[in-house]
Amino acid sequence: MRVLVVASEAYPLVKTGGLADVAGALPAALCRLGVDARILLPAYPGVLAKVADPGVAHGLGDILGVGPSRLIEARMPDSGVPVWLLDCPTLFDRPGGPYQRPDGSEHPDNGLRFALLSRVAALLGSGEALANWSADIVHASDWQTGLVPAYLKLAGRQVPRTVFTIHNLHFAGLFGPDFVASAGLPPHAFSIDGVEFNGLVSTLKAGLFYADRLTTVSPTYAWEVTTPEGGRGLDGLLSGRARAGEFSGILNGVDYALWDPAKDPDIAAAYGPDTVAEGKARCKAALQREMGLDERPDAPVLGLVSRFSDQKGIDLVAGAAARLIEAGAQLAVLGSGDWALEQQFLQLSRRYAGSIAMQTAYDEALSHRIQAASDFFLVPSRFEPCGLTQLYALRYGALPIVRRTGGLADTVRDMSDEGTGTGFLFDSPSVEGLLSAFYRALALYARPDALHYARQRAMAQDFGWHRAAEAYVDLYEQTLRG
Structure with missing residues (x-):
């Protein structure tokens, strides 16, 4: 079976969020199962700089009237999975990130940039x-590559078959009606039975409508988006596809080659389930020194590594901060995003110096050290399609404190059952809801033996990519059978 995974980012070449982790790790796991899996990725300047020995370049000509492009053969630095880099200097050779200019504003031609990526994936x-x-399956994800199934279906092609994954329904890829012509789509595609959504083009809806099979990244989120409350206007389309057996949830996996406290080169002390108490104590002391927290071995450290947005419930942590500190906890925060939330946390870190430490510049190694040092890890999201940080936290014995939604509900078992619990869940997206879970965690922290066993249970959870890859292979085979 030949599978092309097309994405706007893939770790370790380029990353802004969880999509990159999936796009980098899933193809590698598929290859281990004998699938001929390959990746298609834009040749951003930072990506080209990380590829050691780029291979043959295949000229593609001027596909959408944006200038010449070519495909550069390469391999992923960590896994060796074959990757094609789409090199189109007029669209991708520019400063900034994959989606934003250096000043934080979006690239004004993002629609055209990712239409080209999608068109080349179809070709x-x-x-x-x-x-x-050629591919048997093209696997696309999110608004950036939602046009891949559209290009193939509108050209009348039955092969390759397409799978489209929703990582976050919040981002719809909205563009004006004139984008239909710019993207090289036929005029009749701009309809309710096509790419039209509330009078605009939605590249996300294009993927949802035209793909042969749909997935999202957890079973609970797959149900949530079929409801009016969670579907953001697309619940009718999604519930119809679910009733037809064409939409399912497959949990993301974790690359335990990268996230394993027993052999993590970025943390102060390696540890396993039997040495978690000693290892975490050393990691905690090192992180307290690194981030300027008071060196208090008895303080429960709460980790938070997140994009700062309303979705992530960061305001709940800010609202609870004073009472968390009053209870003796420390907060180690790594995150950025919403300016107002950033400023609020920076003020809190100054007001509670020694108890709250924050860094806004993303640092992958520091995220590992926060996981290793934390006693508890906060993921208070209002909605969360899957979430990866709580999966990392489980493996590092940092018991997650999470809201009961999406993938968080699917991956963390509440400590109300001390024999099986791996974390603390709360229902209300409120400061009081978060604090209720925190106080339960604090009570466990006061019982060292019970805490130790809970950490061991958490670390024993297996969310490795092999399980997700097997589920995707089953889905691909079903898709090929029609």
Whole structure:
């Protein structure tokens, strides 16, 4: 089976969020199962700089009237999975990140940039781009590559088949009606039975409507988005596809080669389930020194690594901060995003110096050290399609404190049952809801033996990519059978 995974980011070449982790790790796991999985990724300047030995470049010509482009053969630095880098200097050779300019504003031509990526994925998958390779399945994700299934279906192609994954329904990829012509779509595609959504083009809806199969990244989120409360206007389409057996939830996995406290080079002391207490104590002391927290071995450390947004419930942590500190806890925070939330946390870190420490510049190694040092890890999201940080926290014995939603509900078992619990869940998206879970965690922290066993249970959870990859292979096979 030949599978092309097309994405706007893939770790370790480029990352802004969880999509990159999935796009980098899933193909590697598929390859381990014998699948010929390959990746298509834009050739951003930072990506080209990380590729050691780029191979043959295949000219593609000027596909959407944006200038010449080409496909550069390369391999992922960590896994060796084959990757094609789409090099189109007019669209991708520019400062800033994948989606934003250096000043934080969006690239004004994002629609066209990712339409080209999607068009090339369709050409590559169908065998029109290269003579020596085509795909059985093209696997696209989110608004950036939602046009892949549209290009293939509107051209009348039955092969390759397409799978489209929703990582976050919040981002709809909205563009004006004139985008239909710019993207090279036929005029009739701009309809309710097509890419039209509330009078605009939605590249996310394009993927949801035209793909052969849909997935999202947890079973609970798959149900939530079929409801009016969670579907953001697309619940009718999604519930119809679910009733037809064409929409399901598959939990993301964790790359335990990267996230394993027993062999993590970025943390102060390696540890396993039997040495978690000693290892965490050393990691806690090192992080307290690094981030300027008071060196208090008895203080429960709460970790928070997140994008700062309303979705993530960061305001709940800010609202609870004073009472968390009054209870003796410390907060180690790594995150950025919403300016007002950033400023609120910076003020809190000054007001409670020694008890709250914050860094806004993302640092992958520091995120590992926070997981290793934390006694508890906060994920208070209002909605969370899957979440990865709580999965990392489980493996590092940092018991998650999470809201009962999406993938958080699917991956964390509440400590109300001390024989099986792995964390603390709360229902109300409120400061009081978060504090109720925290106070339960604090009570466990006062019982060292019970805490130790809870950490061991958490660390024993297996959310490795092998399980997710097997589920995707089953889905691909079903899709090929029609």
